[in-house]
Amino acid sequence: MSEIITLNHGSGGKASQDLIKRIxxxxxxxxxxxxxxxxxxxxxxxxIAFTTDSFVIDPIFFPGGDIGKLAVCGTVNDIAVSGAIPxxxxxxxxxxxxxxxxxxxxxxxxxxxQAAIANVKIVAGDTKVVNKGKCDKIFINTTGIGILEKDxxxxxxxxxxxxxxxxxxxxxxxxxxxxxxxxxNELEFKTEVQSDCACLHELIQDVLKxxxxxxxMRDITRGGLATVLNELAGIVNxxxxxxxxxxxxxxxxxxxxxxxxxxxxxxxxxxxxxxxxHQDDAKxxxxxxxxxxxxxxxxxxxxxxxxxxxxxxxxxxxxxxxxINMLQGEQLPRIC
Amino acid sequence: MSEIITLNHGSGGKASQDLIKRIxxxxxxxxxxxxxxxxxxxxxxxxIAFTTDSFVIDPIFFPGGDIGKLAVCGTVNDIAVSGAIPxxxxxxxxxxxxxxxxxxxxxxxxxxxQAAIANVKIVAGDTKVVNKGKCDKIFINTTGIGILEKDxxxxxxxxxxxxxxxxxxxxxxxxxxxxxxxxxNELEFKTEVQSDCACLHELIQDVLKxxxxxxxMRDITRGGLATVLNELAGIVNxxxxxxxxxxxxxxxxxxxxxxxxxxxxxxxxxxxxxxxxHQDDAKxxxxxxxxxxxxxxxxxxxxxxxxxxxxxxxxxxxxxxxxINMLQGEQLPRIC
Numbered sequence: 001m002s003e004i005i006t007l008n009h010g011s012g013g014k015a016s017q018d019l020i021k022r023i024x025x026x027x028x029x030x031x032x033x034x035x036x037x038x039x040x041x042x043x044x045x046x047x048i049a050f051t052t053d054s055f056v057i058d059p060i061f062f063p064g065g066d067i068g069k070l071a072v073c074g075t076v077n078d079i080a081v082s083g084a085i086p087x088x089x090x091x092x093x094x095x096x097x098x099x100x101x102x103x104x105x106x107x108x109x110x111x112x113x114q115a116a117i118a119n120v121k122i123v124a125g126d127t128k129v130v131n132k133g134k135c136d137k138i139f140i141n142t143t144g145i146g147i148l149e150k151d152x153x154x155x156x157x158x159x160x161x162x163x164x165x166x167x168x169x170x171x172x173x174x175x176x177x178x179x180x181x182x183x184x185n186e187l188e189f190k191t192e193v194q195s196d197c198a199c200l201h202e203l204i205q206d207v208l209k210x211x212x213x214x215x216x217m218r219d220i221t222r223g224g225l226a227t228v229l230n231e232l233a234g235i236v237n238x239x240x241x242x243x244x245x246x247x248x249x250x251x252x253x254x255x256x257x258x259x260x261x262x263x264x265x266x267x268x269x270x271x272x273x274x275x276x277x278h279q280d281d282a283k284x285x286x287x288x289x290x291x292x293x294x295x296x297x298x299x300x301x302x303x304x305x306x307x308x309x310x311x312x313x314x315x316x317x318x319x320x321x322x323x324i325n326m327l328q329g330e331q332l333p334r335i336c
Numbered sequence: 337m338s339e340i341i342t343l344n345h346g347s348g349g350k351a352s353q354d355l356i357k358r359i360x361x362x363x364x365x366x367x368x369x370x371x372x373x374x375x376x377x378x379x380x381x382x383x384i385a386f387t388t389d390s391f392v393i394d395p396i397f398f399p400g401g402d403i404g405k406l407a408v409c410g411t412v413n414d415i416a417v418s419g420a421i422p423x424x425x426x427x428x429x430x431x432x433x434x435x436x437x438x439x440x441x442x443x444x445x446x447x448x449x450q451a452a453i454a455n456v457k458i459v460a461g462d463t464k465v466v467n468k469g470k471c472d473k474i475f476i477n478t479t480g481i482g483i484l485e486k487d488x489x490x491x492x493x494x495x496x497x498x499x500x501x502x503x504x505x506x507x508x509x510x511x512x513x514x515x516x517x518x519x520x521n522e523l524e525f526k527t528e529v530q531s532d533c534a535c536l537h538e539l540i541q542d543v544l545k546x547x548x549x550x551x552x553m554r555d556i557t558r559g560g561l562a563t564v565l566n567e568l569a570g571i572v573n574x575x576x577x578x579x580x581x582x583x584x585x586x587x588x589x590x591x592x593x594x595x596x597x598x599x600x601x602x603x604x605x606x607x608x609x610x611x612x613x614h615q616d617d618a619k620x621x622x623x624x625x626x627x628x629x630x631x632x633x634x635x636x637x638x639x640x641x642x643x644x645x646x647x648x649x650x651x652x653x654x655x656x657x658x659x660i661n662m663l664q665g666e667q668l669p670r671i672c
Contacts, residue, residue, distance in 0.1 A: 003437040010431070010465025019463065023441055027448040028427075028458045039459035041424055041481070043379045052426035052479055056464045056471075088377055090388035091364075092477050094430075095346070101339040105359055112363040122364045123375035127355065128392045129346025130670055135392075136470040141428050143388055143479035145377070334466055 006330075012222025012268070013327025017231075038082040038146070040153055047153075049084035049146040051075060056139050058334040060107065063179045064195030065270070067140055068107035070336060072114040073199045073270060074221070075142040080201035081217040081273060083152025083208060086118060092126040092141040099137050107138065118199040120144070152208070158216040158276065161236045163306040165215055166282040168275040170203060170289055171196065171297040172248045173225055174267035177335055178256055189259070193252055196271035203292045204273060212285050213278035220274050221336060223327045224266040228274050229312045230326035240312040242302035242324065265314075266327050268335045276304060342666075348558025348604070349663025353567075374418040374482070376489055383489075385420035385482040387411060392475050394670040396443065399515045400531030401606070403476055404443035406672060408450040409535045409606060410557070411478040416537035417553040417609060419488025419544060422454060428462040428477040435473050443474065454535040456480070488544070494552040494612065497572045499642040501551055502618040504611040506539060506625055507532065507633040508584045509561055510603035513671055514592055525595070529588055532607035539628045540609060548621050549614035556610050557672060559663045560602040564610050565648045566662040576648040578638035578660065601650075602663050604671045612640060 008015035038051040053074045060067040072089065079086040091111060095104065115122050154160050175196040182191040200219065208214060218228045225247070233240045249257075249264045257264050271294060277285050282300055289295030312324040344351035374385040389410045396403040408425065415422040427447060431440065451458050490496050511532040518527040536555065544550060554564045561583070569576045585593075585600045593600050607630060613621050618636055625631030648660040 005431045005435040027444040052428045053462045054428040092388045092390040095341045099341040108363040134472040141477035
């Protein structure tokens with residue numbers, strides 16, 4: 001039987017990575033090209049970050065945001081975690097015949113508003129329309145350019161990471177996924193949880209400008225914290241130990257996860273960044289982050305260790321341990 | 337009743353432009369940002385062209401190409417007509433659950449092959465998967481960066497155009513649309529016509545490097561020649577006169593257009609460029625173009641005139657005249 005694309009291929013987890021390796025890298029060549037969030041390009045003596053993302057979230061309006069806000073924040077964040085300052089975006093729309101012009105207007109207004117907040121310019125665009133039933137309301141691609149003031153290429157590769165480094169997140173995990181699930185028609189629960197959808201570049205720049213020893217950054221989106229950390233452990237060939245009680249998750253999110261059978265470590269976020277920093281700098285970095293509204297709940301959640309290389313292990317309060325694997329299947333299709 | 341998106345909004349013609357003006361420019365602000373094919377950005381002292389396009393063509397394989405080849409050529413051409421040399425592309429995929437992995441592989445291989453021919457690098461990517469029935473097999477966004485060796489900004493604005501300038505195209509019109517229509521299931525005709533899908537940057541650079549007086553360039557895609565020329569006439573506030581017998585159209589394309597009720601001037605192309613050049617340079621430019629395989633059938637098809645400003649008029653062989661308006665409805669949805 002012929003092999004086909006499944007929803008798992010869009011999870012951001014293991015199946016996504018296998019597809020990227022088998023199909024895209026095989027044809028396009030350079031592994032760095034596709035695996036990292038941004039490409040870093042040399043334009044004369046200047047380094048720029050260049051990144052792309054398509055957004056297919058369902059539904060297109062959700063508590064805390066909409067597909068337009070998400071499309072700006074998602075690409076801004078991909079640029080920001082490369083250490084670059086986001087400057088320019090393109091916006092390309094695929095519209096379904098029958099989409100309400102009012103809904104399009106709301107979404108475009110939301111993009112413009114978010115771009116203004118983020119101080120990025122939307123400089124070029126494209127619009128296609130497909131027949132009713134051939135897409136789902138609206139898909140948006142944003143592609144962005146950021147400027148690197150310094151060479152931060154080691155931040156994407158994690159090459160400076162050593163055992164003893166601390167792992168930081170800037171707040172609660174899983175809010176975006178739960179907020180979106182709460183408004184999907186097929187689910188019977190209601191929640192007050194809002195998506196964390198936000199542009200993180202100022203929070204990140206606050207830390208970088210203070211001259212702190214940043215080793216690695218990644219925004220925690222599809223596949224969740226577990227997937228980012230498993231990728232990282234594999235790349236740097238070191239172990240990761242999480243202190244489970246220190247991982248911030250809202251009580252309401254935790255409760256719904258228990259009912260629905262989800263693990264918050266695998267849920268997508270749209271306003272969360274994972275940082276790996278030198279242990280001596282962790283306290284100062286958290287202090288800096290807490291001054292920004294998007295970093296108020298920043299904290300250390302674990303360590304880089306030399307034990308069990310390539311593995312992520314969670315330590316529970318009573319001293320138990322569990323292996324935290326990369327996301328295998330697809331928990332939540334079309335979450336971004 | 338609430339206003340909705342119709343297929344006309346994706347035509348590239350009048351409805352598309354109205355939507356862009358009413359919704360996108362109103363929110364995003366800068367008209368130049370959205371109306372021209374590429375944004376021109378200053379990165380330090382260097383100017384770069386930045387452009388985006390999403391491809392939703394149906395079917396995804398057609399005589400002369402596939403959606404992957406199209407996605408590379410389309411964005412390369414948008415960069416090329418700004419006078420820039422295309423350098424880097426991102427590639428973002430929206431895949432329908434159930435797509436054959438073999439088809440994806442063919443498409444990705446085709447992109448890699450075309451990128452190698454065009455000497456551009458695909459440097460970053462993204463893949464999303466949506467449930468069966470929520471998109472149509474595969475949509476691809478490509479966004480590109482090109483480097484401007486000189487400031488060619490006047491080529492996008494047409495500001496140097498004067499009465500007496502000559503209008504050139506590099507070959508036959510309508511091949512792409514007819515080739516695609518010929519393999520759509522709902523149509524009962526077969527044709528040998530191949531899509532003209534090709535990367536035009538070398539042809540264009542041949543002319544620019546020779547120091548010729550180029551006034552304006554645009555690739556002739558959705559909406560066809562008629563739409564490009566009407567936009568141009570409006571911008572420069574001059575008239576355009578086409579010599580209809582000089583407009584190159586394959587006999588087979590003409591024949592099918594007559595049967596199907598299409599006008600080749602409104603059909604989409606994917607390997608055709610319109611140039612406006614100083615009348616003294618027209619002959620030399622055509623000579624240069626004819627040396628490139630993609631320019632073998634280059635010719636002058638009309639003039640910029642001071643009569644009837646903002647209007648495009650076709651002169652027939654027997655001396656008759658007809659007004660050639662901008663595309664009003666949608667002839668062929670999902671042609672690119």
